């Protein structure tokens with residue numbers, strides 16, 4: 148396809164504003180799928196994704212559109228993941244396009260992710276076409292929303308397109324705008340050595356790893372020997388194709404084009420989003436800019452509730468890993484929870500998604516331990532150590548310095564919630580860096596320890612701003628802090644799954660809170676249970692769950708003596724079992740609930 152007949156674009160929107168519905172309409176109108184093939188929301192293929200309304204993995208669809216000027220254009224729609232945990236994937240995906248449709252629900256107006264996403268598109272120098280969707284709703288206020296787009300985002304919204312994706316209104320206008328208002332791909336040279344950007348990869352049970360690419364220079368075709376410049380690996384291409392949205396083979400992909408290739412790659416971990424692919428025999432000298440290593444930021448332990456499920460859990464995690472290189476795991480043994488895995492995630496949402504997929508798709512009951520960040524330590528003998536699990540913390544006398552990761556956080560919010568948000572950041576050891584106002588909204592920048600964010604910062608931010616604040620962050624490095632390991636002892640036994648590193652100044656408060664929570668969360672038993680928080684050997688907080696004196700025989704009316712005796716024996720046996728293991732049954736929810744901070 149000639150370069151000037153190509154348009155690569157993405158759709159940016161807040162959740163539920165109609166991105167998937169609009170994408171479906173575009174596919175339908177351009178004839179990518181027949182009505183019969185048209186399934187609701189083609190682009191969101193995973194269950195959880197549909198329910199949560201987020202797109203986890205980027206996908207692309209090629210549309211052939213004959214415009215009013217009589218010419219046929221190739222439109223590549225790149226679907227982007229919509230959450231901060233996947234922000235690097237969003238940025239790589241947007242980097243592969245020249246323009247975006249900004250979809251705003253005409254009844255809701257500009258919202259948190261509208262901003263976060265559109266700023267990413269602006270950063271990539273995208274041409275942006277505003278689309279006001281859901282104009283069929285009686286509550287739609289297109290004029291007010293246009294004004295918002297102009298005031299808050301600073302985009303000209305005078306020729307925003309009015310659509311109802313649901314009722315098929317305005318879809319042609321959107322297609323025309325893509326052709327006339329968005330630019331074709333930037334200059335690329337067919338004769339230069341191949342340079343392609345790796346946008347995404349996923350595991351397909353039939354094809355193996357399918358890699359989605361955007362060609363910058365040169366051509367990619369079948370049988371070609373290619374080289375991944377960062378991964379330093381070589382493959383031979385088996386198949387080159389496009390998604391229409393069904394995968395269709397093509398002879399080659401040229402400059403500006405987006406498509407996929409298959410090359411006997413075993414797992415997604417062998418590909419890295421942002422890597423540059425070149426020709427093995429005719430190599431490009433420099434890779435494309437902007438590559439970033441994606442490293443897990445949050446770790447937690449996952450254990451099967453039923454120890455017999457361990458092998459199933461391992462098999463399930465291997466399957467997920469095939470398709471998600473950013474999810475890592477290794478075996479872990481915990482005194483309280485038995486055999487399980489220490490897992491690494493990009494962020495909290497990523498953690499939740501994996502956990503949910505394990506329990507839903509693989510039918511596994513899991514206990515997750517407290518999420519933790521990666522700490523760096525310098526030991527007194529000069530060696531360096533990385534700590535992924537607070538339970539593995541070495542003896543303090545051997546440590547000379549502990550460093551924790553810090554982030555630069557950017558928060559956009561309507562003025563009304565600013566006070567509460569500043570307070571939240573302050574409470575989490577934040578350092579304010581910037582505060583500015585744009586059209587009734589505030590933008591605040593804070594430096595914060597990631598440790599204070601991983602658990603429930605995002606949830607808290609959403610709840611105090613009624614869902615209106617948006618949040619984004621980047622890691623800025625590790626800083627030395629006065630951190631200590633706090634242990635929780637239940638019935639005098641340390642529960643390693645609940646131990647955590649905390650800032651010394653915050654230890655008492657956190658310890659007291661944990662003990663109070665656990666007191667409510669652990670059911671009373673036949674004996675008294677002390678709950679303590681301790682640093683080293685020193686107890687800093689304590690609660691006691693009083694014993695439950697339940698007369699189990701009271702339910703047996705009258706005098707069946709045998710039955711009565713049997714019950715008493717049962718009760719005794721139960722008591723012994725508890726003591727024998729020297730531990731108390733802690734309900735699964737307690738692990739998560741105890742760690743919430745508010």
Ligand code: GDP
Pocket residue numbers: 160161162163164165166167168169200201280281282283284310311312313314
């Ligand atoms: P996404 O999260 O941005 O992908 O949003 P969806 O496409 O999943 O749409 C969210 C909800 O809005 C769904 O229930 C859609 O049926 C509905 N929706 C999408 N477009 C329209 C529209 O134009 N009018 C109305 N009334 N509802 C719409």
Ligand code: MG
Pocket residue numbers: 166167168191200201202
């Ligand atoms: Mg969607």
